[in-house]
Each structure stands twice: as C-alpha cells, then as structure tokens.
Amino acid sequence: MIKRVFKYLLLITVVLTAISCVRLDPPDREPKQNKQLEETTVPNDFNWSTSKKVELTITGLPTVVEIKSTLKITLTDGTTLYSALHNMSDNLKINLTVPSEAAAIVLNYGDTKQNLPIVNNKAEFSFIPVVQDEEV
Amino acid sequence: MKTKLFSILISLSLIPAMSFAQVTLNAESGNRAIEVGNCWQFAGQTYTSTSSEVLSGSFSLISGQMNSFSLTNSFIKTPWMKVGSGNITFIAKIGNQPNTVSRGVRVSYIPYNASSPGNGFEGTMTTFYTRDFNVSDLNTVTVIAPIPTAIANSTTLYKIMVSFVGQGGSGKIMSDNYIFPGTYWSNPSNSCQPLPVVVITDTDGDGVPDAQDEYPTDPYRAYNSYFPGQTSFGTLAFEDNWPIKGDYDFNDVVIAYNIKTVTNAANQVVDLVTSFRLLASGATYNNGFGFQLDGIPSNKVSKVTGNKPGSLAMASNGVEAGQSFANIIVFSSFFGEMIRPGVGIGVNTDKAGPYITPTNMQVTVNFINNGVLPPGGAVTLSQLNFSNLNFYIFANGDRGAEIHLPDRMPTERVNPSLFGTGDDTSNPGAGRTYKTSNNMPWAINIVQGFSHTVERAAINEAYNYFVNWASSGGTQYADWFLNLPGYRNAELIY
Numbered sequence: 001m002i003k004r005v006f007k008y009l010l011l012i013t014v015v016l017t018a019i020s021c022v023r024l025d026p027p028d029r030e031p032k033q034n035k036q037l038e039e040t041t042v043p044n045d046f047n048w049s050t051s052k053k054v055e056l057t058i059t060g061l062p063t064v065v066e067i068k069s070t071l072k073i074t075l076t077d078g079t080t081l082y083s084a085l086h087n088m089s090d091n092l093k094i095n096l097t098v099p100s101e102a103a104a105i106v107l108n109y110g111d112t113k114q115n116l117p118i119v120n121n122k123a124e125f126s127f128i129p130v131v132q133d134e135e136v
Numbered sequence: 137m138k139t140k141l142f143s144i145l146i147s148l149s150l151i152p153a154m155s156f157a158q159v160t161l162n163a164e165s166g167n168r169a170i171e172v173g174n175c176w177q178f179a180g181q182t183y184t185s186t187s188s189e190v191l192s193g194s195f196s197l198i199s200g201q202m203n204s205f206s207l208t209n210s211f212i213k214t215p216w217m218k219v220g221s222g223n224i225t226f227i228a229k230i231g232n233q234p235n236t237v238s239r240g241v242r243v244s245y246i247p248y249n250a251s252s253p254g255n256g257f258e259g260t261m262t263t264f265y266t267r268d269f270n271v272s273d274l275n276t277v278t279v280i281a282p283i284p285t286a287i288a289n290s291t292t293l294y295k296i297m298v299s300f301v302g303q304g305g306s307g308k309i310m311s312d313n314y315i316f317p318g319t320y321w322s323n324p325s326n327s328c329q330p331l332p333v334v335v336i337t338d339t340d341g342d343g344v345p346d347a348q349d350e351y352p353t354d355p356y357r358a359y360n361s362y363f364p365g366q367t368s369f370g371t372l373a374f375e376d377n378w379p380i381k382g383d384y385d386f387n388d389v390v391i392a393y394n395i396k397t398v399t400n401a402a403n404q405v406v407d408l409v410t411s412f413r414l415l416a417s418g419a420t421y422n423n424g425f426g427f428q429l430d431g432i433p434s435n436k437v438s439k440v441t442g443n444k445p446g447s448l449a450m451a452s453n454g455v456e457a458g459q460s461f462a463n464i465i466v467f468s469s470f471f472g473e474m475i476r477p478g479v480g481i482g483v484n485t486d487k488a489g490p491y492i493t494p495t496n497m498q499v500t501v502n503f504i505n506n507g508v509l510p511p512g513g514a515v516t517l518s519q520l521n522f523s524n525l526n527f528y529i530f531a532n533g534d535r536g537a538e539i540h541l542p543d544r545m546p547t548e549r550v551n552p553s554l555f556g557t558g559d560d561t562s563n564p565g566a567g568r569t570y571k572t573s574n575n576m577p578w579a580i581n582i583v584q585g586f587s588h589t590v591e592r593a594a595i596n597e598a599y600n601y602f603v604n605w606a607s608s609g610g611t612q613y614a615d616w617f618l619n620l621p622g623y624r625n626a627e628l629i630y
Contacts (some may be wrong), residue, residue, distance in 0.1 A: 034384050034594050036603055042575035043609035048542050049581040050614065051364075053523060054266045061173040062165075064215075065331070070348040070359070080364035084403045084517050085344055085358065088325055097363060097522040099583055100614045110325030127324070131169040 052100045054118050058092040058107075062128035072108040076115065081105070088127055157220050161314040163195035172459050175328035177565075180210030180300070189310050191227050191276055195311040202302030202459065203208060207242055207263065210300040211300075212314070215322035216248060216330045217295070221288040221618065223266075224281040226314040230307055237304025240268040243281040248293040248330065255299060257329065261297065271307075283317060288614065291319055342401040351398075357406050363395040363522040364583045369413060369435045370394070371586035373595075375578045376421050376531045378539045378570065379558035384594040386580060386628070387418040387485045389470060389529050391425060393545050400504065404514040408501040408536050410466075413494045417470045418485030418591045422533035424448075424468040426456070428526040428547050432519070434462045435512035438505040443497050444468065453510070454501075459548050466499055470532070473497070485591040485630055527579075542570045542577040586617050598628035 056073065071086035073096065081096055086109065098105065104115045107125050116123040161185045165171065172178070180200040190196045193595040214491045230239050242263050249259035265281035287294055296316055300309045336345045340355040351357035362369045369392035375382035376389060376592045392413035398406045410427075417423065424446070437582030437604050441452025456463035471483070480486025484494075503515050526544045531537040536551025545564060546552075553580045555562040556567070562569040570578050580595075589598040596602045600623055601613035616623065 020410045024606050034596070036383055036596055037576060037594065038574065040576075040603050040607050042572060043577055046542075046575060046606065046609045048579070048606070049583065050610075050617065051370075051583040052610075061324060062170060063324055064159075064174050066345075067323065067325050069325050070344070075365070079368070080360070080362055080433065082517070083350075083359040084361070084399060085401055092287045092518075094518065095521050095523060097583070099364065110323070111327050112325065119491060128167070128169050128173050131172050 007088075023096060038076055050100050051097050051122060052102075054096045054102075054105065054121055054127070056092075056094040056096060056105065056107075056116070056123045058086075058090075058094070059124075059126035060087070060089045060091045063089050067110075068106075069110050074106045074108065075099070075102055076104055076106055079112050142245075151428070156316060156498050157319060159214055159217050159316040159318055159320050161197075161316075161524050162193060162312060163172070163197050164193050164484045167194050174324055175215035175322035177213040178211070179208060181212055184310070189231075190419075191229055191310050191312040193308065196310050196338065199300045199309040199600055201306045201312075202239055202300065202309060203304075203410075205303070206296070206514045207244065207261070207299035207301070209310075211297050212311075213297040214295050214316055215320055215328060217316065219245070219283060219287050219294050219296070220317035220319070221283055222239060222317045224298075224314075224316050226279050226298070226311055227276050228269070228272055228309055228311040229276040230269055230271060230277055230309055231235070232305035233305045235305035236271045236307045237302070238268060239271055239301075239302035239307065239309060240266065240297045241279060241309075241358050242266050242301060244294040244297045245284070245287050246297060247287075247350065259283070268429070294318075315434075319514060333595065337449040344401045350482050351623070354502065356400055357398050359399045359403075361397040361399070361517065363397075365394075367411045368394065369411075369585055370581060370583040371415070371588075372527055372541075373582070373586060374422060374423075374529050374539055375582050376419050376423050376529060376539060378531065378537065378578045379556075379560035379562075380556050381522040381559040381572060381576070382578070383592055384596065385418060385589045385592055386595045387416050387424050387588045387591065388396075388421070388482075389419065389425065390414075390416040390484075390586075390588045392585065393527075396524065397517065399517050402514075403517045404502045404504060405517060405520050406502070408440075408503070408520070410464075410499045410501070412466060412472065412499070414467075414474050414496045414497070415494050416484035417474065417482040418480075419482050422471045423470050423532060424465065424535075425470070425531045426463055426465040426528060426530070428459070428521065428528070429464075430524045430525060430526045432462050432515055433508060433512045434459055436510050436515050437462045437512075438502045438510045440464055440498050444497075456547075456549070461502070463547055463549070464499060466497060481591055485588070487590060487630065526536075527581075529579075539578045540570050541579045541581055542575070543567060544569060582617050584617065585618070589628055593628035597625065 067088040073082040074080050104117045107114050140582040183195045183199050185195050236574050243265035244261045244263040246261045247259040264284045321331050322328045338345050339352050342355045344358045346352040349358050350360050372391050373386035374389040394411040396409040400406050434455045437453050437455050444467045445465035451457045474483050477490045478490030482494050528538045528540040535549050538546050538550045559572045561573050599616050601616040604613045605616040
C-alpha cells in the first residue's frame with residue numbers, strides 16, 4: 001500500500017516537474033504565422049500613418065501700414081489646424097499634418113478665404129494678388 | 137476689466153505715414169501687383185523699365201494709347217485716404233508719336249459712401265482739376281493739382297483718381313513720382329475697405345480683438361490649434377513584443393488622442409493640452425505610454441499636469457528626468473488605469489468579456505505659466521506641431537523597451553542593445569527604426585480614428601485592404617480602415 005502511494009506521489013511529482021519546465025508563452029506572445037504580411041513588400045519610406053505632412057508657404061505683401069489679423073488654416077470640412085496672429089507683410093512656412101486623403105487646405109485671413117490645393121505635399125498662398133498685364 | 141482700442145495698434149503703425157502725411161506712388165516696386173495688393177487701382181496703366189520711357193528711378197507708369205476722353209479708360213486711383221491739404225503733384229511726359237491730336241489729365245475725388253457696398257463703397261466722383269498738354273512739348277512736365285478746400289483735411293475718406301485722356305496717334309503718357317497729401321486708410325486684408333475707424337474691443341489687452349480671441353479675458357492665451365480636429369480623435373495601435381514580431385493584431389495598446397495647442401498673441405505656445413482615451417489592451421504585459429516632444433528641450437516646459445508616471449523619476453517641471461528633449465510619461469501602467477475584467481487576456485479585445493468604459497486622461501504640458509517663461513525660453517507655434525509628438529509605449533514596466541511608430545527616434549531612455557535583435561532591423565544612426573526586414577512596424581497611427589481588432593485577429597484578416605494600403609506605400613486604399621462594404625470582417629472587429 002505504502003509502495004503504491006509512493007508510486008503515485010512519484011508519478012505526480014514527475015508530471016508536475018515536467019509541466020513546470022515547459023515555458024508557456026502568454027497567449028498573446030505566441031508567434032502566429034501571418035504569411036500574407038510576412039510576404040508583403042512595403043516601401044522603405046512608408047510611415048504607416050494615414051496622414052501626410054504638408055508644407056504651406058505664405059508670401060507676404062509689403063504693406064503701407066502694419067496689418068495684423070488672425071490667420072486660420074483649416075481642412076475643407078472646417079477643422080481648424082492652425083490659428084495664429086499674422087502680420088500680412090511676413091513670409092511664413094507652416095508644417096502641417098493632414099489626413100492622407102486631404103486634397104486641399106483652406107486659408108482664412110481677414111475676408112480672404114481660399115482653397116489651396118495640396119500638390120506634392122506642398123501648398124502655397126501669396127497675399128500679392130495676381131494682376132493681369134494691362135493692354136497698353 | 138480694461139478695454140483697449142485695437143485701433144491703437146493701427147495708429148502706432150501709421151506714425152511713419154502720418155509724419156510724412158502723404159500717400160505716394162513711384163512704381164519702384166517694379167511689380168504693379170504689390171500696389172494693387174495695397175489697394176491702388178489701375179486701368180490702362182502698367183509699369184515700364186524701358187529707359188526711353190522711364191521718367192525717374194528704375195520704373196515709371198505708362199498709359200495705353202489715348203483714344204478717349206472717358207475718365208475711366210486710363211487712370212490710377214489711390215487707396216482710401218484721409219486727404220490733407222496742399223497740392224497733388226506728379227511728373228508726366230507725352231510719348232513721341234505722330235498724329236497726336238490731344239493729350240490731357242483730369243484729377244477727381246471719390247468720397248466714401250457706406251451705403252454703396254456694391255460699388256466698392258465709392259460715392260459720386262467729382263473732377264476738380266483739368267490740364268491739357270501741349271502735344272508738341274515732349275519734355276517732362278510737373279503737374280500740380282491743388283486739393284479743393286471741400287475735401288482738404290476732412291475726416292471723411294476719399295480716393296483720388298488721376299485720369300489720362302486724349303485723341304489721335306499712338307502716343308502714350310508716362311508718369312511718375314505721385315504725391316498725394318494725406319494719410320493711407322485702406323485695409324488690404326479686408327477687400328481694401330477702410331481701416332477700422334470704430335472702437336474694437338480687446339478686453340484682455342493682448343492685441344487680439346475679442347472677436348478673434350478664443351480667450352478674450354485671458355491676456356496669456358489667444359488661439360487654439362488642433363490635431364486631428366477640435367472634437368475628433370486619432371488612434372495609435374501598438375504591438376508590444378518588440379523586438380520580436382507579434383501577432384499583428386495591433387491591439388496590445390490602443391489609445392485615441394486629441395491634441396490642442398494653445399498660443400498667445402505672440403504665437404508662443406502656452407499649453408499643449410493632450411487628451412487620451414485608453415481604448416484597449418489585449419496584452420499580458422502591463423505597458424506604459426508617453427511621448428517625446430522631438431526637438432523641444434526639457435527646460436522649455438514649465439509644468440506637466442494630469443499624468444501618472446508612477447515610480448519613474450520626473451524632473452521638477454514634470455517631464456521625465458534625464459532627457460534632453462521633453463518627455464511626458466502619460467501613464468506607467470495601462471492596467472493601473474483600466475482594470476482587467478478577468479475574461480480574456482486584457483481589456484476590450486475579447487467579445488466574451490465585459491466592455492470596459494475607456495479611461496480618459498487629459499495631460500497638459502504648460503510652457504508659459506501666467507506669462508512667465510520657463511528657463512529654456514519660449515516655444516513658438518512654428519516650432520511645435522503634431523510632427524514633433526513622438527508617441528511610444530514601454531513594455532511591461534521595462535522603461536528601456538520603448539516601442540515607437542516606425543522611423544521615429546527613441547528617447548535617451550531606450551535600451552539600445554535591443555535594436556537589431558529579434559525581428560527588428562533598426563539602424564537609428566541611419567534613421568531607420570522599429571521595422572522588420574520587410575518594413576513591417578510595431579505601431580500604426582490612424583489619424584481618422586480606428587476600430588481595433590479582437591484578440592489574435594491580425595489586422596490584415598480584419599481589414600481586407602490593409603495589405604494593399606501598406607504595399608502601395610499608402611497610395612491605394614488610403615481609406616482601408618473605414619466601415620465600407622467589403623472593407624472589413626465584422627466578426628474580427630471589437
């Protein structure tokens with residue numbers, strides 16, 4: 001009887017010892033084969049973000065008197081990205097991050113409201129108006 | 137409460153102009169568009185730099201051919217001005233062309249008329265000076281037009297229009313060096329309407345009128361800028377097994393974010409108000425989360441409030457101690473902020489478990505404290521934008537096990553020995569970080585917001601066009617995360 005109990009105890013000990021020696025990775029750490037992702041070729045410069053950077057260049061107008069007003073840059077849906085006091089005479093570069101699908105941003109200054117297309121991650125605006133050549 | 141006049145700002149700016157008390161036009165900008173931008177109007181007039189046509193300096197004005205006595209065929213018109221007294225003067229010369237019959241100049245004034253917005257607020261024009269040139273005299277002449285007493289030194293605003301008239305031949309009229317006694321009073325930012333003549337309230341006296349000031353009673357704050365929007369949140373999704381590849385479910389830490397940048401009238405950043413919503417953590421690791429303000433020295437921060445750095449060492453201003461750039465530890469223990477329900481691995485990644493309401497945290501990084509700059513000086517809005525925010529998690533309490541978005545630089549607290557080990561192919565010195573050999577990341581940023589996957593569901597299994605987006609470098613299926621027909625497998629989305 002004692003022999004049998006000893007045998008069982010020994011068996012249990014061996015089993016427990018064996019189990020305890022196996023390194024059980026936490027469930028979320030087990031490597032899981034994902035052939036599709038592992039075989040995907042991703043461009044080296046891809047930033048894995050659904051946004052893009054835009055450099056907005058603003059050309060100032062040399063004004064006769066100092067003109068300061070609020071410069072507001074928004075998305076076309078009105079989302080405000082940038083808001084600051086701006087001297088109309090100053091040149092300015094603004095680095096913005098916008099959703100990758102944004103094709104334009106909107107500049108608001110005084111009563112000027114203008115859509116600025118985003119081309120090659122750049123947008124431009126000049127306070128100097130475009131003037132057609134006069135027929136003289 | 138003190139009220140200041142915004143017009144003071146303008147008045148100060150006008151001092152140079154008022155001391156000369158004249159509005160001038162000499163074409164020396166060489167670019168008529170600059171004058172148009174400053175509210176001058178031209179018809180049948182351009183600038184010339186042809187030496188035989190220039191009367192003074194490098195540029196002069198030149199008319200078209202004179203075939204009309206209409207005052208509106210060829211003219212220059214001043215911006216709105218408060219007319220002074222004395223003489224309007226300029227020089228002019230008739231071009232040497234045959235068959236010229238007549239050439240002349242007319243000078244008129246146009247009063248401001250608030251009730252005619254459709255006509256640029258211009259009232260009825262009155263011509264007060266006429267001169268007909270001797271067509272055989274090809275010398276430069278000085279035109280002197282006395283300002284009529286009816287408008288001299290008036291508080292009413294006027295424009296002065298100089299018209300060129302004539303008939304016969306193709307001879308043009310060159311002109312230059314216009315001097316109009318008076319004070320410039322147009323606003324180029326407001327469709328060239330008059331500068332403000334009424335009191336504009338600026339309650340806090342910070343130079344930003346109340347109508348434009350988002351903090352009209354706070355002299356230290358004026359504007360808000362947002363990312364991704366005033367009320368919208370972006371989502372950061374991390375794998376936490378770096379430098380070993382994970383299961384690509386990108387739900388080990390899922391956090392929504394909204395950033396508000398508060399600036400003052402000098403466009404210096406006063407506060408960076410960061411709002412975070414802890415959405416899910418399908419992890420056994422208890423991860424921490426923070427962000428570095430790339431390029432912003434730690435001593436440019438005055439204080440940090442609302443964060444829970446735990447036992448990590450912070451400097452007296454609340455940023456992490458021992459870092460050159462400001463690092464803000466938002467929390468050191470995800471599960472300290474969001475209790476695991478005990479069903480599934482973590483929180484909000486197993487549909488069998490209870491939904492745990494996300495924890496909201498607002499962490500404010502204060503740069504200018506009640507107008508007092510920090511030791512490192514001010515940070516301007518142009519120096520701090522969303523691209524400076526370098527988010528990261530650190531895995532399971534190991535501060536050195538930082539995991540960033542791909543190609544973002546680690547902080548000075550990272551354990552550099554981990555780079556290039558396991559599946560990681562980082563080379564920080566070359567600007568490459570947190571990517572596998574085929575450029576897979578350990579973190580993604582969905583600025584439009586994102587519904588994360590359930591536990592163990594790889595993101596490409598849940599979102600059918602994720603791989604198309606990645607392999608195209610983001611040019612295809614840029615909207616892969618939207619809930620559009622065929623875009624995702626609902627059973628794999630939490």
